[in-house]
Amino acid sequence: MYYLDIKNRCSMPRYKPGIENKGLIFLLPAFLIIVFIYVNPIIRMFLFSLEEWRYLRPEGFNNFDNYLDLLKSRHFYTTLLNNVIIILGVVPVVVVIALSFAQAIFSKIPGYRLYTFLFFIPVVLPDIVVARILTEILNKAGPVNSFFKTIGLGFLAQDWLGDYRYALFTIIISLIWKNIGFALVLFLARLTTVDRSIYEAAEIDGAKSVQKYFYITLPLLSSTISLYIVLQVIGLMAFLFNYIHVMTAGGPGYSSTVLEYFIYLNIFKLQEIGRGSAAGVILITITMIFVYYYLLMRHRASKAANKEALSQNKISKSW
Amino acid sequence: MQVPFVLYSLSILIMCYALTVTPFRSANDLARGVLVEPQSFTLKNFIDVWKSGIGTGVRNSFTLSALTCVLTITLGGIAGYAFSFFRFRLKNSLYLFMYSGIFVSTMLIALPLFLQYRDLHLVNNLLGTMIIFLGLRMPFSIYLYKNFFDEFSRELIEAARIDGLGDLRIFAEIVFPLSKGVVATVLLFNFTAVWTDYLVGLLFLQKNEVMTIMPKIMYIFGAGPLTTRATPLGQGFAGLFISTLPIVIIYFFAKKHYITGLALGSIK
Numbered sequence: 204m205y206y207l208d209i210k211n212r213c214s215m216p217r218y219k220p221g222i223e224n225k226g227l228i229f230l231l232p233a234f235l236i237i238v239f240i241y242v243n244p245i246i247r248m249f250l251f252s253l254e255e256w257r258y259l260r261p262e263g264f265n266n267f268d269n270y271l272d273l274l275k276s277r278h279f280y281t282t283l284l285n286n287v288i289i290i291l292g293v294v295p296v297v298v299v300i301a302l303s304f305a306q307a308i309f310s311k312i313p314g315y316r317l318y319t320f321l322f323f324i325p326v327v328l329p330d331i332v333v334a335r336i337l338t339e340i341l342n343k344a345g346p347v348n349s350f351f352k353t354i355g356l357g358f359l360a361q362d363w364l365g366d367y368r369y370a371l372f373t374i375i376i377s378l379i380w381k382n383i384g385f386a387l388v389l390f391l392a393r394l395t396t397v398d399r400s401i402y403e404a405a406e407i408d409g410a411k412s413v414q415k416y417f418y419i420t421l422p423l424l425s426s427t428i429s430l431y432i433v434l435q436v437i438g439l440m441a442f443l444f445n446y447i448h449v450m451t452a453g454g455p456g457y458s459s460t461v462l463e464y465f466i467y468l469n470i471f472k473l474q475e476i477g478r479g480s481a482a483g484v485i486l487i488t489i490t491m492i493f494v495y496y497y498l499l500m501r502h503r504a505s506k507a508a509n510k511e512a513l514s515q516n517k518i519s520k521s522w
Numbered sequence: 523m524q525v526p527f528v529l530y531s532l533s534i535l536i537m538c539y540a541l542t543v544t545p546f547r548s549a550n551d552l553a554r555g556v557l558v559e560p561q562s563f564t565l566k567n568f569i570d571v572w573k574s575g576i577g578t579g580v581r582n583s584f585t586l587s588a589l590t591c592v593l594t595i596t597l598g599g600i601a602g603y604a605f606s607f608f609r610f611r612l613k614n615s616l617y618l619f620m621y622s623g624i625f626v627s628t629m630l631i632a633l634p635l636f637l638q639y640r641d642l643h644l645v646n647n648l649l650g651t652m653i654i655f656l657g658l659r660m661p662f663s664i665y666l667y668k669n670f671f672d673e674f675s676r677e678l679i680e681a682a683r684i685d686g687l688g689d690l691r692i693f694a695e696i697v698f699p700l701s702k703g704v705v706a707t708v709l710l711f712n713f714t715a716v717w718t719d720y721l722v723g724l725l726f727l728q729k730n731e732v733m734t735i736m737p738k739i740m741y742i743f744g745a746g747p748l749t750t751r752a753t754p755l756g757q758g759f760a761g762l763f764i765s766t767l768p769i770v771i772i773y774f775f776a777k778k779h780y781i782t783g784l785a786l787g788s789i790k
Contacts, residue, residue, distance in 0.1 A: 225689065226608025230616065233601035233660050240657025241623045244631035244638075251634065259637070304527070312523060321531050323781070324538065327773045329718035331736050332762050335743065336540050339556050339755070346557035380533065385784065392785040441627035445720050449740070463629050470633050471725075483630045494625045498618065 245487060252480035259476065269477035278457045279482065282465040285371055289461060290439050292375040293382065294432055300379075301386035302424070306416065308387075309394045319391075326384040334449035337377050338364060367458035370451045374459055378439070378446065386431055393427040394420070426504040433497040441490050462486050545760040552755050567756035568764075571742060576761055578731055579738035582648060583723075586734065587716040590655040591709050594663040598708065599701075601660075602667025603693050607679060617668070623661035628721050636725055646729045654722055659712045666711070666783065670704035671697070707783040710776050714769055735765050 252269050254261040273279050304322070308315045325333065341347050341363040348360035363373040397420070405415050443461050447453055453460035453468060460468065462482060469479030536557065543560055544552065551562040605617050635654065636645070644650030674697065682692045698705075723734035733741070739761035742754070773780060 223608045224610050226604040226610045226613070229600045229604035229608070229689070232597045233620070233664060234616075236597070236653070236657045237620050237623055237660055240635070240654060240660075241626055241631060244634035245626070247634035247638075248630060300526070304530075307523065307527070312527070314524075314527070318527055318531065320777075321534050323777075324534050324773075326784075327714075327769060327780070328537070328541075328766060329736070329769060331718065331720050331740065332541065332766050333537070335740075335758070335762060336537060340536075340540065346555055349555065383530070388781055388785055392781075437625050441625060441629075444627075444629055448720075463627055466629050476633065480633070486627060487630055490625055490627065491622065494622050497625075498622075 248480045248483050251476060252484050254477060256474075256476040258474065265477070269481040272478050273481045273485075276478070278460070279465065281457045282460045282462050285457075285459065286440060286461045288371060289375055289378070289443075290436055292372075293378045293439060294435050296379050297382050297386050297435065298428060298432065301383050301390055302428075304383070304387050305390035305394060306420065308391060319387075322387055323384045325381045326388075328381075330381075330445035331449055333377070333381055334446050337373075338450055341373060364451050365455060367455045370455065370459040374446060374450060377450070382435065386435070389427055389431050390424060393424055397423050426500070430497065430500055430504060433493055433500060437490060437493045437497065440486065440493070462489075541759070541763060541766060545756060545763040547756060549754070549756055556755075567760035570754070571757045571760040571764070574742060574757065575730060576735070576738055576742070576764060579733055579735040580764065582727070582732055583717050583735040585648060586652055586655060587713045589652045590659055590716050591712050593652075593656050594659050594712050595705055595708055597656075598660055598663030599667050599698060599705075600693060601664045602671055603697060605664065605668045606671035606674070617664075620661050621665055623658075624665065628658065632721065632725055639726060645726055646732050648727070648732055651722065651726045651732075654726065655716050655719070658722070659715060663708045663712060666704055666708050667701075670701055674700070703779070706776060707779045710772055710779055711783055714772065717765075717768060735761075739765055 251261070253264050253267065255263055255265040255268070304318075308319060312318075339345060343362045343365060347363070351357065351359040361369055363369050401419055402415060405419060410418070440461075441463060444463050444467060447459060447461060447464045448467070451459040453464045457465075463486060466479045466482045466486065469475040469482060473479075540556055544556060545567050546563050546565070547560045548562040548564045548566065551560060554561075601620075605613065639645050639647075639650060642650070678696060679692060682696050687695070718736060719734065720736040720740070723737045724740075727733055727737070739758065742761050743758040
């Protein structure tokens with residue numbers, strides 16, 4: 204009797220977790236589009252990088268000649284170096300500024316609501332708009348230089364975008380300006396999910412606010428900070444085209460060209476498609492290494508942190 | 523304590539000032555400089571920029587954005603639903619594979635796709651370009667959806683399954699109506715991304731009647747690849763103003779979606 208009962212119960216129409224391959228059918232449209240837009244061009248770019256090109260027409264494979272050509276080109280190293288300089292110049296500064304802003308806003312300094320509203324505006328404004336306006340403002344005869352002259356700092360009035368010594372520096376400053384808001388949002392989102400009782404316990408133990416910051420807040424933020432850093436590095440490697448194109452067009456010379464813009468110049472301006480594609484293969488390799496690290500870190504972070512703590516409601520409440 | 527805040531706010535306000543005041547100043551007034559106090563008020567710049575055809579740019583960009591949004595909301599939703607509610611082989615690898623598309627630079631896919639499109643006669647074709655945007659926006663949409671669905675009530679789905687509802691109907695009648703928040707986020711991000719795109723428009727929509735707004739403005743400024751003429755500053759700024767307006771309006775009304783989307787999109 205007992206066995207029969209079990210059998211009856213099992214035969215009830217009940218949702219059984221198992222392999223459900225019809226899920227694949229639901230994926231199919233998105234999958235096909237992604238294959239067409241991402242996979243197919245990237246594979247073809249890899250093939251392009253192995254071919255000899257003459258005016259947008261491939262003329263047979265040439266045994267990695269494009270890569271050798273690339274490695275011999277002085278400009279390639281300049282662009283790689285520029286990439287590294289941009290990353291080293293932007294990321295630490297943005298992290299430090301955003302951390303201090305986040306802490307101050309979190310402790311509700313006067314006017315913090317206005318600041319959170321204002322500081323996100325640079326993130327929202329389109330790249331092209333920001334870059335174009337900065338070009339006007341930083342123009343040799345533009346307002347920034349005339350401001351420097353009127354306050355008696357005439358030596359600071361330089362050709363910010365047209366001088367090979369300053370072009371990269373100007374781009375770094377403007378990228379810092381634009382990216383603070385994004386880091387701020389991430390850090391604030393993490394801060395709002397921190398359990399206040401930790402701080403209360405520390406206060407009872409007699410911790411000063413500096414100690415609380417360095418021994419509690421920073422360690423709690425560390426996973427978010429490292430995630431942000433990797434994300435920003437990927438962004439600075441792979442999504443700089445608009446900025447560079449509008450502000451300096453990679454110039455003067457190659458002084459502000461980054462790897463992504465180097466690909467653009469080679470493919471669309473110099474018609475060196477083999478060399479440009481080889482640089483593209485290198486860029487995607489570097490990007491994917493960073494993406495791998497990003498995913499690994501996120502996996503660890505989501506394991507460590509309580510997933511519920513970062514739910515949609517809690518973050519939107521904090522804003 | 524307040525000094526860095528005030529300085530940074532000031533720099534943002536200067537940017538906003540340049541963006542909002544400059545397009546309303548006359549050419550003679552503008553010759554005095556971009557950031558000085560305005561001595562004129564005119565709508566001539568907007569009229570001129572409209573005559574030079576920014577209307578078509580707005581229309582094309584809007585069409586592309588709207589179509590892309592509709593398709594990413596539906597197709598991305600179905601895909602995110604599959605990733606979140608079904609078990610099948612290679613699920614995680616497939617998800618990570620699709621997801622990593624977010625980080626691929628558009629520059630990398632530009633040339634191979636361009637040559638393909640040239641051979642298919644799809645360059646200067648709005649629908650053809652829409653497919654590119656659709657593909658470019660798909661990974662992030664799937665990602666947002668999956669994140670949302672992962673917190674969705676399982677009991678509801680099971681109950682619907684016991685009642686004998688098909689999977690597509692569960693999605694269309696139960697899951698989708700309950701996910702307005704994530705739909706808004708997807709809509710917002712994809713609309714903004716397509717609207718502010720520059721590179722794809724620059725390469726794939728070169729003819730005047732199909733140009734999108736950002737390349738159009740750069741063309742008016744004279745910085746485009748097509749021409750180098752003297753810069754009519756006021757007109758260019760009027761173009762920038764028009765192109766930023768929808769973005770700012772969206773930001774005002776959907777700030778929460780924007781910020782949660784960004785925050786969840788990168789740290790969770």
